[in-house]
Amino acid sequence: MGLSKIRQIEAHDDSELSFPPEGDAKPYEVFIQLNRGQPHVHSGTVDAVDGKMALSYAKKHFGRDQECVHMWVVPREAMISTNYDGEIIWPLTDQGYRLVRGYAIDVRRKWERFRDQEELDRYQDDDIKEMF
Amino acid sequence: MDMITDDLKTPFSQLLLSIADDKLIQGHRASDWTGVAPILEEDIAFSAIAQEEIAHAAELYRLVADLTGGNADALAFGRAAEEYRCASIVELVDEFDWATAIARHFFCDHLDGLRFGRLANSCFTPVAGLAARIQAEESVHIEHVDTWVQHLGHGGDDARGRMQQALDALAPHASMMFEATQGGELVESAGLFPKADADMFDQWLTGLKKITGQAGLTLNVTRPAPDAVGGRRGQRSGDFAELLDEMSEVYRQEPEAAW
Amino acid sequence: MSAGVTTAVELKMDWEIQEDPQRTADFQARIDAKGLIEVDDWMPHNYRVGMLRMCEHHANSEIVGALPEGEWITRAPSLLRKLALIAKVQDEVGHGQMLYHVCQDLGKPRDQMLRDLCTGKTKYHNVFNYPAPTWADVAMIQWLVDGAAILNQKSLAEGSYGPYVRTMKRINMEEAFHFKSGEDMVLTLMSGTPRQKKMAQEAFDRWWAPCLMFFGPPDSDSTKTGPFMTWRIKTKTNDTLRQTYVDRFAPAAKALGLIIHVAHKDKDGMVAIKPDGNPDMVVDEQIQFDEESGHWGFTQPDWDEFFRVIKGNGPCNKQRVALRRFSHEQGHWVRQAVMGSAGLPPSAN
Structure with a gap:
């Protein structure tokens, strides 16, 4: 069989290697x-x-x-890392005041006084497309 | 230009074959380390280099096939031993010795950097474009192999000794890479393989010596005698017959079949 | 990102161990909620050891798995196949590298794992103890064995250990190329000359049974409910995976014109030859689609052979370990040199 020369190894032994661990x-x-x-x-x-x-x-x-x-x-x-166990990265206190979700519902409810449903839906779609 | 005259086709394809065969056989030898190299990360890197060498060869074979007929696989696997144009340095078995593998790539990759630089200025546009791309990849190979020569040169007496021995053993074969191909002068003067400002052998040796000097190694390579005949004229080294049998074992079972 | 585990881990299972009940409960709750465990998390000792062992076995399998196909790199029959095969074997080494890193971070140095592998202290997947005597075996390995590996790894990618799960997903992306390239080779052979078709059928006869064994021995009650399942280190049982495999590959083989045999193997892993000169095998009559269950039937492989091979007496066990060992020994001086040359003189950089 034309097996490559370096791969034709027959000898086999399970003894310890002759050199110490390398790390x-x-x-x-x-x-x-x-x-x-x-x-x-x-x-x-x-x-x-x-x-x-x-x-x-x-x-x-x-x-x-x-x-x-x-x-x-x-x-x-x-690299310096945090710890999963008990180390706080994301504050536990509500942070709605600095997130879109803190305002979205109120804003929509308030718009309803100025615009009809269809207009408002279109506006919201545009909002997502253009602003975010 | 993208056409060449008939009288230049044979000498130019001889030159391209010499380079493609060097690359195929260098890549073939290197690829045999895949899965058994000394360090896992290096295994992956060296295998990537082997793939690039063979992929470069494939592209050059396609160019040759366009010039003289045939196809890339038939050129790679289907020729008789004396029809190959590689230099003996790529044919030798490395006996699973990493220093030999590195020394081979050190000599070959530095030359590739230079000869593809020249081909990138070829007046034959299909070659020039390909050569510029190959040269860019060669510079990564050169960086890789230079780092290895440094590591082994600075890696203690044992490693330096092995590296020095490998360089010494391959040096005579390395110089034979400069054996002229048939009609070599013709392709140079026609601008297909234009001469660089400096002599290629000198440039090559200077580049190699810069690295060996830094690595605490010495290099003794001399220019081949003008009448020396070797691989470029089809003279094969002892290891080639076995290599070719192995490489084409499956291909030759049914050369006409798709595999 | 883990800072890595620096304390030495005792790498033996300990079923007497008393773990903190609160932490254990929290840990199980996270797993039950399909949450993932990361290297820095607290984990039960046996989870760590079990995960490490499974991952080390997997990594070893990638490294040894590079050997049977590696034998054909120098003989691949076209430039395309040569390049693809080198890239495929290179991928296996890359997978081994990544999986070893998961283990390194769990507490076992790579150097130790490679030593254990080449001195026979740790095992690798049984399927790599079979021979690849022809080019068609390369095609069958990439189609049948990599196909089995993808199924298995897909289920492992649903496991609970984050670093392993991420590695599995990445590996599966690359396995998809292996599988496609394998399919392409099998299709080429089966569309080829009579000689090529014969070659493919013979290779198929060698690989079908080892691939059925690929998923491990038949389920016992303990494997269905054991800690590896509750911890989601494993997510599907051996028999479930095996049936999925047969359902996919039996009809594909049939469509290609390959015949599924029940074959008797000799000690070299080749289909045995009867005194009359014919191969010792019969068509597997169980290969039938069962409308009622929606599954394909099949004859169970020879499980005695499986256990014989696992114990080290397979056709290629010795040769595989020997080559791996030879490679590690030959590479010793190189690694020494590199470690010793750390921080080369400024001129060198």
């Missing part, structure tokens, strides 16, 4: 941007010994499945 290289988080104007999104992690190597690996690994215009790699140790 892993440093993890770098990879963020890709699919098009200009879009945010960078987390795509995966590569292990590398320095940033240059990490970027080179990230390009080949995470930059080839989809078209991609830009990429960041960040050493994981440089």
Whole structure:
């Protein structure tokens, strides 16, 4: 059989390897941007010994499945994160006053004094299209 | 221009074949590391490079087929050994030695950067456009392989020794990449493969030595003798017959069939 | 984004363990509400170990799965097939890399996982212990085995562990290309010369049973209700997945003109040859669509063979582990060099 030379391995043994554990290289988080104007999104992690190597690996690994215009790699140790357990990011107090939903119903009710139903629906559609 | 005269078709296709065959066989050897390379991330990267080499070869074969007939697969898999035009450096088995694989790419990728730079200025527009695109991808290969030469050169005595040994072993084969193809002067003077300002061999060697110098390695490559005959004239190295048998094992079962 | 787990995790299941009841209840409530668990979340010890083991087994399978098809990279019969096969095998390695990272973040270094794999301490999927002796096997692997993998992974993508679920979704996107390319190869062979069709049928006869076994042994009561199901580490039982697979692939094979056989295999994983020189197999008469149940029937594969192969006595177990080990040993000096060359002199960068 014309099997490639490097793959013709017959010897087999389950003994321990002759060298000690090597340890892993440093993890770098990879963020890709699919098009200009879009945010960078987390795509995966590569292990590398320095940033240059990490970027080179990230390009080949995470930059080839989809078209991609830009990429960041960040050493994981440089990332500072929150904790899921008990750390508050989104305040528990109602924040309706700083959100659209805090006003939407009131505004519509108030408009009803000035406009009929059909007009109001059209206005609301336009509102969604033009303003948001 | 997008037509060339009949007298130039054969010499130009000889040149294009020499480059395409280098790339096919370099990519073929490199692709054999897929799944068994030393580091997972490198496995993926090296495999990507192998794919690009073979994809470049495929595009060059299509150009040759347009010039002289046939098709890309028949050129890649269906020729007799002496009809291939690659240099021996791409044919050699690397014996599963990473330093040898890297040394091969170091010599080949630097040359590709230069020869595609020249082809990008070709008066034959179909080649010029393709060459400019390939050259851009080659610069990524060069960056990748240069980094490896640096890592191995600075990776301790054992690694430096292995890298040095691989460079020394491949150096004579590397220089034979510069063996002239049949009718080579004709395609140069016709502007199909225009000469650059500086001599290509000198430029190549300067580029390589910059990296080996930084990596604490030495390089001994000399220009091939003008009458040296090698791969460009169909002389094959010992490893090629086996390579070709393996590569075309399935293709030759039914060359006319679609696979 | 996880800061990673830095404390060493004891990687054994412990069913005597006393977990905090409140945390356990909160954890189960999140899972029951189809919520996802992230690496930084508290999780029961056995969930962590179970998840890690399953993911490590999956990662190992990707890495070893690159080997049978890898054998055909240097022999692919056209430029297109050569490129596609390299890309496919490269994807497997990429999947292994991503899955190992899920495990690394759960507490086991990749280096240790690769060592355990090549010294036989951990396992990989049984299906990769079968041989790929012809080009048609590559086609069948990409169609039948990758088809099975997609079904399985789709169900795993509905699991509870966020990092694994995200990886599954990504992997499935790439598997879709493998599957399509496999379909294309099978269709090409079955539209080809008599020799190509014969090649395809013979490869099909080798791969059908291993693919039925792909989903694991028949369900017992415990697998239907066990902790892996309640924690949504698994979401569908083996038998459910197997039936879905047969429902999809039996009619497709039939339409292509492939015949589904019940075959007896020799120790090399090839269909055994009877003394009269004919292959030791019969047409599977169970392959019939049952209007009432809406499912296709099939003959169960040889489960004794399954357990024999899992114990390490399959046709290719030794060869696969040996090549993986050889690769790891050959790469040792390279990894040493790279680790040692961290922070190259300024001139080099």
